Amino acid sequence: MVFNTGLCFALAGVALALPEIMQLPPSNLQTVMGAFLIGLCCITLLEITLDKNFGIDLVALHTWLNYDNVRPGRMAPNSALGFICAGLVLVLMNHVNSKWQAIAVQVLTYVVLVIGLTGLVGYYLNQDLLFGWARSARMSINTAIGMIVTAGALRFSWHHADWYRSQKYLREDQKITLASAAIIIVVIITAGLTSFVVLQQTLEATLNQSLRTKLSERKVLFRTIINAGINKAQVIAQNYLVTQRFIESSRNDQLKQELAEEARKILGSQFTGVTLFDPLGKQIFAGGQNRSADNIQIKLNTQTSATLFWDDGFFLKTEFPIEIQTRQIGKIVLEQKMDEFEHQMFNIDGLGASAEIAICTAVKTKIQCFPNTVKSTPFMVEPVGAAGHPLPMAYALQSETGFVQALDYRQKNVAAFFSPLSNNLGIVVKEDTAELYAGIRDALVSCSLIICILSGFGIVLLRFQLHPLTSRLFSSENKLRKSEKRLKAIADNIPAIIAHLDVEERYLFINAQTSKTFDAGDIDIIGHTIKEIRDPELYAHLQPYIRMVLSGQRVTFESSLNLNGKPTHLQSSYVPDIDADDNVVGFYAMTFDITIPKNNELRQRELEQQLRTITDNLPVLITYIDKELNFKFCNRTMFKWMGIEPQDIINHPVTDLFGITFFEQARAQMDRALRGERVEFSSELTVRNVTRLLQTTYIPEQISDGSIVGIYTLSSDVTDSKIIENKLTMLARVDSLTGLPNRLQLNEKLNEAINRKKRSKKAMAVMFIDIDHFKSINDTMGHAAGDAVLREFGRRLKAAVRTTDTVARMAGDEFVIIIEEIQTVEEAKLIAEKIIEQANQIWQIGAQQLSVTTSIGVAFNLDEDLNSDELLAIADKALYRTKANGRNGYFILPPVVC
Ligand SMILES: Nc1nc2c(ncn2[C@@H]2O[C@H](COP(=O)(O)OP(=O)(O)OP(=O)(O)O)[C@@H](O)[C@H]2O)c(=O)[nH]1
Incomplete structure (x- = not known):
C-alpha cells in the first residue's frame, strides 16, 4: 500500500x-x-x-x-x-x-x-x-x-x-431494490471472478506439473546426451588399439603414422576434432576442426574433464589420459558435435510457441546463456529483472528447483520451472503467461461481458419480481407506520406514563409523558433496565409487581414517591405482552399521576369525616334515601333515637326500619320529594315507648339531567321545643302576676267577641277598670302588698262575671272586662255595680286591712259596628268620666237608650 x-x-x-x-x-x-x-x-x-x-x-x-x-x-x-x-x-x-x-x-x-x-x-x-x-x-x-x-x-x-x-427521498421498497441490485452485482462479480480464480489456480497447478515434467525430461535427456558423449569419448580413449599405437609410436615413426591414421578414423566416427599429446604434453597429432569455444563454454562437473561449448552448434570437448597400468603415456582430447543436444534445446514440442528452454551459467555477476528458440546466439543477462525480482535462471544457478511466475529478462510475464543441470549450469523451461493464460483471459473477457449482461438481466428480473412484493411491503409498512404514528401520537398525548418493556425489564418504548415526567430523553431510557434507571427503593417496591406481570398476571397498584422534589401519587397497571405461543415476552406499563385526585380523595375523606362528625353531633336525624327507598346514609342520631348502628341500615329499605305504619304516613311526602318538591311536615314517632314529635324536611337530590336520584331527610325532635313553645305562647298571652289574659290576649279575645257579637246580633260591653289611688297603696304598704292587691282584685273581678266573659289586666292597676251576650245596658250596669261592690269589700292583705275603691268606664255596644280599638277608647273615655265624677263608680258610653 x-x-x-x-x-x-x-x-x-x-x-x-x-x-x-x-x-x-x-x-x-x-x-x-x-x-x-x-x-x-x-x-x-x-x-x-x-x-x-x-x-x-x-x-x-x-x-x-x-x-x-x-x-x-x-x-x-x-x-x-x-x-x-x-x-x-x-x-x-x-x-x-x-x-x-x-x-x-x-x-x-x-x-x-x-x-x-x-x-x-x-x-x-x-x-x-x-x-x-x-x-x-x-x-x-x-x-x-x-x-x-x-x-x-x-x-x-x-x-x-x-x-x-x-x-x-427513498421509499423502503426502493431501498430494497437498490440493495438487492447491489447484492446481485456483488454476488455475480464475486462468484464469477472467484470461479476464475479457482480455474486459474487449477490451470496453474496443471501448468506447473506440465513444466515440471518437461523440465525433468529435458534435464534427464541433456544429462544422458552429455554422459553418452563422454562415454563415447572414453571408449575411444581406452581403445586397446589406440593405446598400443601410442606405446609403439614412441619408438617407431611408422607406428606414428598408423596412430595418426587411427586418429583420422576417429574423426570419421562423429568426432569433429582429435588431438594427441605425448607424456610430456607435446602435441603429437591434431586432426579435425578444433573449435575455438570462445563464445561460451562450460566445464562440466564430471569425473572426466568435459566442457560444453557453443560454436555455431553445441560441442562437447573431453580430455582423457592414456594409461598403461596406471602409468600415463599420453593424452587424447576429443571434440564431438552435440546434435541431439541442440535438437532437444530447440525442440519445444508440447510447449507453446513462446516457450523457451534455457541453459545458462553464471559468469561473474551475470548470467550467460546458450542459444535457444528465442535467441540464436549466446547472450548475457542480468540476474535481476527490471522489476527487481531475480530471474528464474538466477534461482536455478543457486541450485534451487521450483516454479515461479515472474518477469523474465525480456520484461515479459512468464511461468517458469527452474532447476540446476550441473555445477554452475542451470536449466529453465518457461512460457509466456500471455500465451499460457490466453484461453482463460479470453474466457474471462467474454465471461465478464456475460457477467455484466447477467447482472443487468438479474437486476431487471429482480425489479419485476420484487416490485409487487415491495409495493405490498411498502403499502403495509405505510399503514403500519401510520398506525404506529397514530398510536405514538395517542400515547404521547395521554396524560399517562406509558412504556413497553421486555422480559429483561429493558425499556423498548416510552411515550413523551415518560420523558417529561422523569426529565430524561429516549436515549437515557430506551435500552436501559428499570434497575439501572430507578432508585433502589422504588425498584424494590416495583419488583413484586414486575414478577407478577412476567408470570402472566395483570396487576394494578399505587405508589407514592418524591418526583422532582414533589410528593407524587402514581397508579400503575402492568399488562403482560404475550406472543402467539403464549409466552410472556415483556409487559406494558401504564402509570397515571393521581396526585390531584388522590389529594382530592383524601380531602374528600377528611371533609366527609368532618361532616360526619358534625352530623353525628347534631340533634337531628339525617339520612339519604335513594329513589328505590333504600338507606344510603345515616348519622349517629339513628343510634340515639332508635338504638340501631347507622352502618346496619345502609342499603336496607326504609320499611325495615320504621315499619309499614310510619312508612305509610311518610309515603305521600316521599312521593312529593321524589317528584322534586321540597317537603316539610310534622309527624309523631314512637320507638321503644318514647314518642317524639318530629319536624321533617325532605330535600330531593336532582342531578344534571333533571332526574331525582334520592332524598335527603332531616328530622328534628321538636317534642321539647313544642312544650316550651306552648309555654312561651302561654307566657306571652297571660299576665304573670294575676294569671289573667294580658293585653295581647285581650285583643284576640276582644276581636273574637266582636265577631261573635256580629253573628249573634246581641249587645256587648267593654269595661275599663282602675283601682283608685293604687299608688298610695304601694307607697304606704309596699310594692308586694300592691301586688297582692292586684292579684286579689283580679280574682274578685273574675268572680263578679260569667266564666264566658273575659277579665284581662291591661297594665299596672288597669283591668278590662269583656262582657258578651247581654241584652241591655242594664245588665252592664248591674255587672259594674257588682264589681264596685266586690271592690268595696274589706281587703285583708297580710296582717293589714284596707279598703279599696274602683272606677269603671263602660263602652256599651248594641248596634254599632265598632272595632276593638274604638271600644277600648270609648271605655277609657267613660273611665275618665268616672274619675272625673269622683271615682268609685262607673260611667257608660255611649249614652244609653233604655
Ligand atoms: N304593686 C304594684 N304596683 C303597680 C303595679 N303596676 C303599677 N303599679 C303602680 O300603680 C300605681 C298606679 O297609679 P296611678 O295609675 O297613677 O293611679 P292611682 O294611684 O290609682 O290614682 P287614680 O287612678 O287617679 O285613682 C303606680 O304607682 C304604679 O307604680 C304592679 O304590678 N304592682
Whole structure:
C-alpha cells in the first residue's frame, strides 16, 4: 500500500469513526475530509492519464521498498477511483436533499465495495499475468480489504442518517431494490471472478506439473546426451588399439603414422576434432576442426574433464589420459558435435510457441546463456529483472528447483520451472503467461461481458419480481407506520406514563409523558433496565409487581414517591405482552399521576369525616334515601333515637326500619320529594315507648339531567321545643302576676267577641277598670302588698262575671272586662255595680286591712259596628268620666237608650 492510499484510509476512517465515537452530530469534518479525498485522488488520476508527476507520489518515501512499480508511490487508478467515490459519499451523505442524491450516495458506496471486491479477487486472480495493463491497476490485498471495510463503514454511516431512515427521498421498497441490485452485482462479480480464480489456480497447478515434467525430461535427456558423449569419448580413449599405437609410436615413426591414421578414423566416427599429446604434453597429432569455444563454454562437473561449448552448434570437448597400468603415456582430447543436444534445446514440442528452454551459467555477476528458440546466439543477462525480482535462471544457478511466475529478462510475464543441470549450469523451461493464460483471459473477457449482461438481466428480473412484493411491503409498512404514528401520537398525548418493556425489564418504548415526567430523553431510557434507571427503593417496591406481570398476571397498584422534589401519587397497571405461543415476552406499563385526585380523595375523606362528625353531633336525624327507598346514609342520631348502628341500615329499605305504619304516613311526602318538591311536615314517632314529635324536611337530590336520584331527610325532635313553645305562647298571652289574659290576649279575645257579637246580633260591653289611688297603696304598704292587691282584685273581678266573659289586666292597676251576650245596658250596669261592690269589700292583705275603691268606664255596644280599638277608647273615655265624677263608680258610653 502506498503512502497516499494509507493517508486516504486514515482520513476516511477519522471522518467516519470520530462522529460515532464522540457522539457528535453529522459535522463538516466529513465534508472536509471527503473533499480532500476527491482532490488528492483526482490529481492522481490526472497524473496517470497524462503520465506526469505532479510531485504527490512522494517517491522518496517508497525507495526503500523492493517495489516493481514503474511509478513508485503512485496510487493504483482503481484505488483512486474508489477513494473519489468514498469522498463523494462523505460530502453528500449529510446534505442529501433530493432523491437522486440519495441514490447517488448508495450507488457510490456500492461502487467502493465492488472496487474493493474486484481488487481482492484480482489479487488472487493474478490479474497482472492475464492483462498487461492490470499491473498498473494492481491493488494490494490490504488496500482491497480497506476498500471493502470503507464501503461497509460508509453504508453504516448513512444507514443511520435521518434522510435514509425517514424515507423522505427513498421509499423502503426502493431501498430494497437498490440493495438487492447491489447484492446481485456483488454476488455475480464475486462468484464469477472467484470461479476464475479457482480455474486459474487449477490451470496453474496443471501448468506447473506440465513444466515440471518437461523440465525433468529435458534435464534427464541433456544429462544422458552429455554422459553418452563422454562415454563415447572414453571408449575411444581406452581403445586397446589406440593405446598400443601410442606405446609403439614412441619408438617407431611408422607406428606414428598408423596412430595418426587411427586418429583420422576417429574423426570419421562423429568426432569433429582429435588431438594427441605425448607424456610430456607435446602435441603429437591434431586432426579435425578444433573449435575455438570462445563464445561460451562450460566445464562440466564430471569425473572426466568435459566442457560444453557453443560454436555455431553445441560441442562437447573431453580430455582423457592414456594409461598403461596406471602409468600415463599420453593424452587424447576429443571434440564431438552435440546434435541431439541442440535438437532437444530447440525442440519445444508440447510447449507453446513462446516457450523457451534455457541453459545458462553464471559468469561473474551475470548470467550467460546458450542459444535457444528465442535467441540464436549466446547472450548475457542480468540476474535481476527490471522489476527487481531475480530471474528464474538466477534461482536455478543457486541450485534451487521450483516454479515461479515472474518477469523474465525480456520484461515479459512468464511461468517458469527452474532447476540446476550441473555445477554452475542451470536449466529453465518457461512460457509466456500471455500465451499460457490466453484461453482463460479470453474466457474471462467474454465471461465478464456475460457477467455484466447477467447482472443487468438479474437486476431487471429482480425489479419485476420484487416490485409487487415491495409495493405490498411498502403499502403495509405505510399503514403500519401510520398506525404506529397514530398510536405514538395517542400515547404521547395521554396524560399517562406509558412504556413497553421486555422480559429483561429493558425499556423498548416510552411515550413523551415518560420523558417529561422523569426529565430524561429516549436515549437515557430506551435500552436501559428499570434497575439501572430507578432508585433502589422504588425498584424494590416495583419488583413484586414486575414478577407478577412476567408470570402472566395483570396487576394494578399505587405508589407514592418524591418526583422532582414533589410528593407524587402514581397508579400503575402492568399488562403482560404475550406472543402467539403464549409466552410472556415483556409487559406494558401504564402509570397515571393521581396526585390531584388522590389529594382530592383524601380531602374528600377528611371533609366527609368532618361532616360526619358534625352530623353525628347534631340533634337531628339525617339520612339519604335513594329513589328505590333504600338507606344510603345515616348519622349517629339513628343510634340515639332508635338504638340501631347507622352502618346496619345502609342499603336496607326504609320499611325495615320504621315499619309499614310510619312508612305509610311518610309515603305521600316521599312521593312529593321524589317528584322534586321540597317537603316539610310534622309527624309523631314512637320507638321503644318514647314518642317524639318530629319536624321533617325532605330535600330531593336532582342531578344534571333533571332526574331525582334520592332524598335527603332531616328530622328534628321538636317534642321539647313544642312544650316550651306552648309555654312561651302561654307566657306571652297571660299576665304573670294575676294569671289573667294580658293585653295581647285581650285583643284576640276582644276581636273574637266582636265577631261573635256580629253573628249573634246581641249587645256587648267593654269595661275599663282602675283601682283608685293604687299608688298610695304601694307607697304606704309596699310594692308586694300592691301586688297582692292586684292579684286579689283580679280574682274578685273574675268572680263578679260569667266564666264566658273575659277579665284581662291591661297594665299596672288597669283591668278590662269583656262582657258578651247581654241584652241591655242594664245588665252592664248591674255587672259594674257588682264589681264596685266586690271592690268595696274589706281587703285583708297580710296582717293589714284596707279598703279599696274602683272606677269603671263602660263602652256599651248594641248596634254599632265598632272595632276593638274604638271600644277600648270609648271605655277609657267613660273611665275618665268616672274619675272625673269622683271615682268609685262607673260611667257608660255611649249614652244609653233604655
Ligand atoms: N304593686 C304594684 N304596683 C303597680 C303595679 N303596676 C303599677 N303599679 C303602680 O300603680 C300605681 C298606679 O297609679 P296611678 O295609675 O297613677 O293611679 P292611682 O294611684 O290609682 O290614682 P287614680 O287612678 O287617679 O285613682 C303606680 O304607682 C304604679 O307604680 C304592679 O304590678 N304592682
